[in-house]
Amino acid sequence: MSASSSHPLPPYIADPRVHIGHVHLKVADLQRALRFYSGVLGLAVMQRYGDAAVFLSAGGYHHHIGLNTWESQGGSPPPPGTTGLYHTAILYPTRAALATALRRVLAAGIPLQGAADHGVSESIYLRDPDENGVELYCDKPKENWPRTSEGKLEMYTRRLDLHALLKEEPVGTELESGPRDL
Numbered sequence: 519m520s521a522s523s524s525h526p527l528p529p530y531i532a533d534p535r536v537h538i539g540h541v542h543l544k545v546a547d548l549q550r551a552l553r554f555y556s557g558v559l560g561l562a563v564m565q566r567y568g569d570a571a572v573f574l575s576a577g578g579y580h581h582h583i584g585l586n587t588w589e590s591q592g593g594s595p596p597p598p599g600t601t602g603l604y605h606t607a608i609l610y611p612t613r614a615a616l617a618t619a620l621r622r623v624l625a626a627g628i629p630l631q632g633a634a635d636h637g638v639s640e641s642i643y644l645r646d647p648d649e650n651g652v653e654l655y656c657d658k659p660k661e662n663w664p665r666t667s668e669g670k671l672e673m674y675t676r677r678l679d680l681h682a683l684l685k686e687e688p689v690g691t692e693l694e695s696g697p698r699d700l
Contacts, residue, residue, distance in 0.1 A: 545648045551585045562576065571587070617688075630643065639657045
């Protein structure tokens with residue numbers, strides 16, 4: 519059944535334990551993508567499929583991000599104005615962990631596309647080497663999320679003070695040089 523079917527489905531609410539498990543990206547150059555996702559962002563290589571695919575994660579999970587060149591080796595990003603994935607969002611457990619990621623991105627010379635306080639989270643936006651959008655973020659405590667007078671969630675987009683965020687970086691995570699090469 520297509521989403522545009524004339525037969526509406528009955529209302530349904532997904533089980534609250536459902537979550538997005540991983541994202542799998544088509545990339546033009548696997549090694550270049552690995553230098554970003556593993557070398558800069560620090561995701562561990564969990565498994566490789568030759569020179570065509572790799573699965574990465576944090577914390578020993580089987581994979582949070584898959585990268586492959588099966589249909590995209592040497593390819594170019596989709597042109598502006600087309601449909602597709604807007605960004606992959608990587609959730610950091612703390613503001614300090616987000617600060618460390620930001621420091622590594624800056625040390626690697628990767629330009630930021632933006633940064634925002636959304637009330638529920640703090641986010642940094644950039645692009646990977648294949649021009650895929652990437653959001654690095656940490657959630658704020660749920661009890662501090664902004665709400666309307668009726669109690670509904672009221673997210674917003676405000677300036678995020680990156681200097682203040684970088685002050686949250688834990689001692690001992692400073693970089694002596696740029697990220698290691700793979």
